[in-house]
Amino acid sequence: MSATSLAALARTSDPQTVLRRLLALDAVVTGANGLAYLAFSGPLGRLLGVDSTLLLALGAFLTVYAAAVGLLASRARPAALPVRAVIEANLAWSVLSPVALVLWLSPATAGAVWTVLQALTVAGFAALQHLALKARQDIRD
Template sequence: MASIQHNGAAATAGRTASDGLARLALKSDGVVTGLNGLGYLALATVLDSFFGFDTKVQYPVGVFLLVYGIGVLVLGTRETINRNGLGLVLVANLGWAALSIVVLATDALTPTGAGQVWIVLQALVVGGFAALQYTGLKRL
């Protein structure tokens, strides 16, 4: 009986050493963003009073973040990283970070103190993902 030996080469055929950072940045972003979206959906009524964000805002944002996170995660797990897709995620993340600061500066959501801190933290995390994705894109 013949046996087949698998050394993993076929599984990583499309992956290169230069796409490691981009792949890590996309996967991490996808997981964190998806979990954030799940948190908004599962805890909306609790977060309503804690952060000061109305559930009418949290539910659609939660759905968006969950779907977006899944899309980013899928992009990061493809055999070959799509440069255009990575660039689009990078721009979207920069937009989210900038919009977070605008929302905070204009008091658009009238957040509590904890909500203000949360907005800043989200902007920093998303901006950090964008920086990693930019560096990863340059390495592709």
């Protein structure tokens, strides 16, 4: 994806704004997911075929993580190191989700599909955030 297409996606040509918007969107999506796991762990656990205790733990983690990413997005110029940490955490999540599906989890079909879809979504966030960070750094050089 070129810097031009990334700018079109974020509706701005300023790499700083693109990066902040992607971080904010990541925080909103992750936070919504975490809060849903916390609030509806029982019904979601039955639907996905996953233990509700696991969903509660994941929900707590995701909610705290989303708050941290949201805080980073609120900075006028998010520092590169924490942004890289978010990108790497997203990459780790997107790799470990299907690994967990194969090695540890035995969800229902809906749970397996959900796991793959969220891994792809998180990988997409990581890729877009990486491109935005790179574009911001290229502008400075």
